[in-house]
Amino acid sequence: MTKAGFWKTDWFLGVAVVIFVVLFNRLSDLIPSLERKAYDLGVVATSRAPLDKIAVIAIDEQSLANLGRWPWSRDVLAKMTDSLSAAKAKVIAYTVLFSEPQVDAGYTYVVKLLEMAGVGAPADAAAPDPNVPVAAPPAGPLAPFVTLLKEAEQTLNTDRRLADSFTRAGNVVPMTLFELGEPRGRPDKPLPDYVTKNNLSKIGKGAEDGMLPTRKVDFPIEIIGKAAVALGHLNATPDVDGGTRTEPLVLGYFDQVYPSLSMMVAARSLNLGVADIKVQPGEKVSLGKLNIVTDPATRMYTYFYKDRDARPAFPVDSFYDVITGKIPVSKYQDKIVLIGPTAAGLGSAAVTPVSPAMPPVLVLAHSVSSILSEHFFVAPPWGYWVELLVFLLIAAYLIALLPRLKAGMGAIVTAALLALLLIVHFVLMTSAAMWLQLMLPLVLLVIGHVLLVTKRFVLTEAGKVKSDADSAESNRMLGLAFQGQGQFDMAWDKFRKVPLDDGLMDNLYNLALDFERKRQFNKAENVFQYMAGHNPKFRDLEARLNRAKVMSETVILGGGSSHPGGSMSLGTGAEKPMLGRYQVEKELGKGAMGVVYQGKDPKIGRVVAIKTMALSQEFEADELVEVKERFFREAETAGRLSHPNIVTIFDAGEEHDLCYIAMELLKGKDLIPYTKPDNLLPVDKVVSIVARVADALGYAHKQNIVHRDIKPANIMYDAESDAPKVTDFGIARITDSSKTKTGMVLGTPSYMSPEQLSGKKVDGRSDLFSLAVSFYQMLCGALPFAGDSMAQLMFRIASEPPTDILSVRPDLPPGLVAFLDKAMAKEAEERYQTGDEFAAALRAAFGGGAAAATGGGGVDMDISL
């Protein structure tokens, strides 16, 4: 990572994310809204029982339908108040603002008529003016008329009727409504006494702006206000997202402080009054022994009760049901009765954590219950610092730790942090009723992690495009490797990931053949189909595909020997493939350079072994011509050899990119099994075999043909017919002389002569040296020159005498040692110079028995041909 590219580093991205989230939090309501949403969920997750003393009488649609449209005559409310009072309700609160007098259209005339009759209208009967003398009721014929008028006045003055009813009840609390806002100057006129008596006097020390200020207030008209036992405001303070979560317990009005309706209702229900309410602005409000902790604006985080078992948290009765007696009033004894409109269109519903539209009277019910049961939530004053600390910790994690973690561990840690934040948030809310705003660090965590992971992904993706070509090649290699290991399905998987090109077609073709050999024709068919998509004319693809189709639908009985490898697939078709003029019948095995098949010349019925060599694939084009030329030259010279102890070569040719040699098919195996110490042949048998090989070599050397690779592996021997035959004449080391070719691998040079090892020109005497080494090994089961390393071995061949054979096998005839010493002399001039000389010396050393065996061998050999 260079200094210049620091903006590409992970930590820089972390810092950028932190700054972005902070700014975003400032500029947008999205994250605060999210905090509120989490708060709402916390509220819902919390389970508290609502106060059962609270009852709600709703002015709902049913009531409106039966009692006429709102506003009703206050007469109706008076009637309700009276009956509740009779039922001994504890407190009655109205979320109805009686700020205008209700004057019936006929009332003015009734008053005028009364005045004409000389009777003063008792307009303010509740507070009759003492200065106006009440005139005596007139008498005479007008009396019943006046009585009727008076009755009409009584009935029509609904305000007075309601006030009277309030007075009688003595426990009614109606609402006021403030206009929130910073006041400019002084109030228009002082508030009337019945309002100011609610002013709270016990204000403790607190924050300067610990209360929400107001500049205007609507309150009930005098006659009703005076009749009320107390007044309280019903102001809602919606949050940033418009939701109502808090209740402003007190509001400031110039220098005065007024409690909320919920406060007053709660106070009255405890038989407390204004004097019992103490306020510490921005911290808490005390009501008698109740302490209500608030936010910095002296608002309470109301607990909103969930519905239980599909029943509302508070019993809500229809006003109409109560007033008609359908619901007995006695139910409201000692209850806190809250009366207010709930019908749509009356009053503004609030969005609360538990309901998207809650009428004010129900909000009031929740607030009162919260106060009395102390169920409110608390945002502790130290919460801000905790929130800041958490935010900084998360920021530190994103900047310093996450970039160093591996993807998996990073994901785990992030998930753990995420879970921790959520758990802390919800556990605090549900068990401690405490609210910490942890959504900001949470948002930071999520955004930071996603961006960092995305960045890493994009970077690796960029790297991936670069390495795509590489991976195609490596898939091809892995495919070949799997195919090599015999896992064809895995290989097919890998090959399919490589873009199809002409090179891959060869690989696929071979894979399909492998499938065919395993008789998995449906898979082979798949591969052929896939190949046909690239080039349907590829080799004999069409025919193969058709056959695979047929075969995959046919149940094949019986084993039918499978053929692992080889350039020709045998046994799957009805027709046998041809190689030159030979019918290929089966595979015999694998030689050093290619596969060996058993073939048949159909014209003369001769069965042959066909050795194939993929020369054209073994050599580069520029060398190929020369190599082929040499191959055929060698085959031709080897073909001239005709000796009973040399494998006869019939033919050489070229087809299907393969060079082949057709030769005599032998029954036996090579001599390797007889070089094992526990499987040695009798000495006279060994002598007879080696002597005959020496004869064969002598014959070949006379034709100037050197074998170059005489060893037990290249001498075939059939024990039944006792016939040794030298094989691979001339072609054994055909590629040796290809000097420029990289990396021809040399086998262990145990049988090589010193002159061959040092790279000098070799002649027949080198073959005889190798034969002597083979002879030695067949006699005693050990090699004359052995070493722990190749270097040691080569040193011994070049300069040390062979291990004394008698030390390995003491029971051998002593004359043997001299023979072997001469046969394995370091200088070619000191050895037996020809094969005949070698054979003669050998037979002389071991007497006539061996010679007799030689003759017999010759006869057997003829039979074997």
Add this chain to the structure above:
Amino acid sequence: MDLSQALEVASHTDPGMVREHNEDSIASIAEKGLVVLADGMGGYNAGEVASGMATTVITTELRQLLDNKAPHEVDPQSGQKAALKMLQEQVTKANTSIYQASQSQPQYAGMGTTLVIALFYDNKMMVAHIGDSRLYRLRGDEFSQVTKDHSLLQEQVDAGMLTKEQAKHSANKNLVTRALGIDPAVEAEIHEYDAQPGDIYLLCSDGLSDMVGDDDIGMALQALGANLNLAAQQLVQMANDNGGRDNVSVILIKILREYPARQGLASKIFGWFR
């Protein structure tokens, strides 16, 4: 454990001036401290296939193995480091894959490859090699060949049949005595060496070592050791200037600082980090 901070790796491969195909293959995983170089042989593109298979199989498998096991851990039973077993197993696996592929697919018959693997861990380096691709070390002023070729020529020199001088002019330079994928089984020569900060290691195919003398290679490394990429390019250029008769591949590794293995809990905790 991530070694990419402790090791600097640079590599370059080139078909040379004469050949059409590049039968060499190189691969490295710096963070695992693994580099592999293979020089394929066999007609047409079979050599490429063999070397490609070797590097791919070995890097793919070793990457997984190294994720799960620390190479410096010592097996209580055998008393050998895990790295040794890993390398032996992967060489065997690669050998089998290539051998089987060459046996079953005629166009790949007879293919094989040389191989050098260097695995760095715990301030050490384990080298496995087969054939005549080499690993050299430059430590201070001393430039020396670490691996010993498995080639006929080397054997002849060892056997005292040729002097080093004669070896330079020998005709059968290219005959290797061991290769991957030729026989059903092969044994890699594996040794462990100490590595020191400042060391520069060179893995190369015979395309470099046949074309450029050891002294010249050493001098080039000393002069350009500060810029490994340039040094890699320069070595290939030198081989090409001298004829470039074979594919040329080089991998250079410089030890920047010590890289001791972490033990126990520390290694676990650091395993969480990138």
